[in-house]
Amino acid sequence: MKFSNLNIPVSDATKPKIEPVNTLNRKTSNKYPCHDPYILLYDNKYYFYQGAGSNGVICSVSDDLENWSDPVNVLPIPENFHGIKDMFWAPECHYYKGHFYIFSSVFSSKTNHRCVSVYRADNPLGPFVDIADGCICPKDWDTIDGTLYVDKKGQPWMVFVHEWTSMPDHNGGMCAAKLSEDFTHFISEPIELFRAKDRGEGYNGVTDGPYMYEDKNGHLMMIWSNMYHGLGYFVAVVHSETDTMEGPWTHQEEFLYCKGLRPEFTIDGGHAMILNDKEGNTKILMHGPNGKKKDEDGNIIDFEHLLIYDIVEENGTIKIK
Numbered sequence: 001m002k003f004s005n006l007n008i009p010v011s012d013a014t015k016p017k018i019e020p021v022n023t024l025n026r027k028t029s030n031k032y033p034c035h036d037p038y039i040l041l042y043d044n045k046y047y048f049y050q051g052a053g054s055n056g057v058i059c060s061v062s063d064d065l066e067n068w069s070d071p072v073n074v075l076p077i078p079e080n081f082h083g084i085k086d087m088f089w090a091p092e093c094h095y096y097k098g099h100f101y102i103f104s105s106v107f108s109s110k111t112n113h114r115c116v117s118v119y120r121a122d123n124p125l126g127p128f129v130d131i132a133d134g135c136i137c138p139k140d141w142d143t144i145d146g147t148l149y150v151d152k153k154g155q156p157w158m159v160f161v162h163e164w165t166s167m168p169d170h171n172g173g174m175c176a177a178k179l180s181e182d183f184t185h186f187i188s189e190p191i192e193l194f195r196a197k198d199r200g201e202g203y204n205g206v207t208d209g210p211y212m213y214e215d216k217n218g219h220l221m222m223i224w225s226n227m228y229h230g231l232g233y234f235v236a237v238v239h240s241e242t243d244t245m246e247g248p249w250t251h252q253e254e255f256l257y258c259k260g261l262r263p264e265f266t267i268d269g270g271h272a273m274i275l276n277d278k279e280g281n282t283k284i285l286m287h288g289p290n291g292k293k294k295d296e297d298g299n300i301i302d303f304e305h306l307l308i309y310d311i312v313e314e315n316g317t318i319k320i321k
Contacts, residue, residue, distance in 0.1 A: 006276055008095045010043045016125035020061045020069035028066050031305035036090035036145075036209065036271040037285050039065075040124060044278055047124045049074070049102070051088030057102060059093075059125060065277065065308060074126035075102060075119055082134045083117075084109045090209065090271065093124060094148040096156060101183050102128050103146035103158065111139040116146035116160055118183050131184050137177075138190065142166035145271075149176075149212040149245065156183070157245055159212060159222070164196065164205040172196045172207035174224065176245050194238060194249045196226055203228055209235075209271035215313050219243055223256060223284070223318075225270030232268030233290035234258035237317055252317060257286065257309075262320075267293075269307050284311045284320065 008014075026032060040047040046062040050071075057075035060068040075088070083106035091104035102119040115135035119128035137143035142163035149157045156179040164172035173195045178188040196207045204227035211223050220240040227233055235257040238249045255261055259268040269288025276282055286307050293302040310321040 005040050005042075005093075005095055008040075008042050014098070014100070014123050015043065016123045018072065018125055020072050020125075022067065022069045024070065026060065026068040026070075028068075028306050028308060031303070032068060033303060034287050034306045035304050037287055037306050038090070038092045038273055039275055039285055040093045040095070041275060041278065042095070042124050047093065049091045049093050051091050051104060053087050057088050057091045057104060057119075057128070061125075072125055074121070074124075075104075075128040078130065082106070082108045082110045086114060089114075090145050092147055092273070096148070096150070096183065097181070098122075100124050100126075100128075101148075103148070105144040105146070108135055110134050113140065113166065114142040114144055114163060115139065116143050116158070118146075120183070131182070133184075136183075136185060140166075143175075145209055147210050147212065147273075148179075151245060152218070156181075158186070159193075159210045159245075160190075161207045161210065162190075162192070164207070167205070169205075171205045174207045174210055174222075191246065193222075193245070193247055194251070199226065199236070199251050209273075211273045213274050213318065214243075215316070215318070217316075219316060220245075221317065222249070223272050223274070225272065225286075227290075228258075231258045231260070233270035233288070234268065235270050235272045235284075235286060239317070256284070256311075256318065257320060267302065274311070282311050284309050284318075 038049045048060045052058045056077045058071035059074045062068045086107040089105035108115045116137045118132040120131045121128040142165045144161045146160040159176045162173035164170045174193045175190040177186040177190040196205045208225040220243045237252040267289040269286045272286035287304045288307045
């Protein structure tokens with residue numbers, strides 16, 4: 001099994017310089033609030049990154065995926081920051097050759113579009129600094145949800161969403177481009193992997209939350225999220241027929257997660273990522289439900305929170321255990 005952030009080397013140079021504290025009862029089992037979760041395992045601790053709008057990017061730390069520290073501000077907003085709204089969507093933290101990189105999305109005053117920015121630090125709690133001059137993706141596109149994949153030749157790629165908002169038919173695309181070794185720019189033109197409605201009629205035009213996974217036989221797949229009438233947010237799987245980024249990519253008919261797929265799946269959920277825990281178990285993490293759920297009187301009865309499930313490889317794909 002191969003995916004980003006597996007077996008990150010530990011050294012004095014990459015250890016955090018601060019020790020988070022735990023003053024409140026933040027527990028996964030108590031519906032830890034989150035949207036678009038991303039968790040990194042480093043030195044037997046779990047680092048949980050979330051966007052915090054005008055407060056930048058924050059990170060909570062855990063020893064067990066259950067109890068979480070107070071959030072640490074790991075990406076404070078710099079002076080004269082170009083982001084003006086929709087700041088720090090879906091931050092992901094990836095390790096590559098001695099550095100930690102956050103990919104996150106903001107609405108930029110430089111381009112008047114949503115864009116993916118790249119930030120670097122020498123440890124997982126930062127502080128992270130902008131290294132891509134505000135936007136790494138095409139500046140006339142709306143782009144979000146950047147994630148990392150390093151291919152079999154060692155070439156790093158950014159996989160990202162070409163938002164439906166800047167597509168003439170409102171059919172969002174999933175795209176990828178090769179990254180420079182320092183992650184400051186693309187070294188290839190983006191290629192389009194697929195579009196949201198390639199799944200068939202009736203699907204929403206949203207492409208959301210890509211995350212790459214390579215199984216024990218070297219087969220390359222991606223999990224991503226969309227919406228369907230009556231089901232809400234769901235997680236789907238798409239497979240590369242050549243086990244390379246260039247594809248072509250084929251959509252798996254069965255969802256990985258959706259409301260009602262099993263009796264215990266009582267809420268919708270999506271924007272998932274895959275993690276190996278300290279014991280070597282492979283897990284999928286997502287948020288659910290998508291947005292606040294209210295009763296007939298307008299009272300909130302559920303809200304977006306962290307969901308964690310074990311996954312296994314079976315018959316050339318992955319499924320929730």
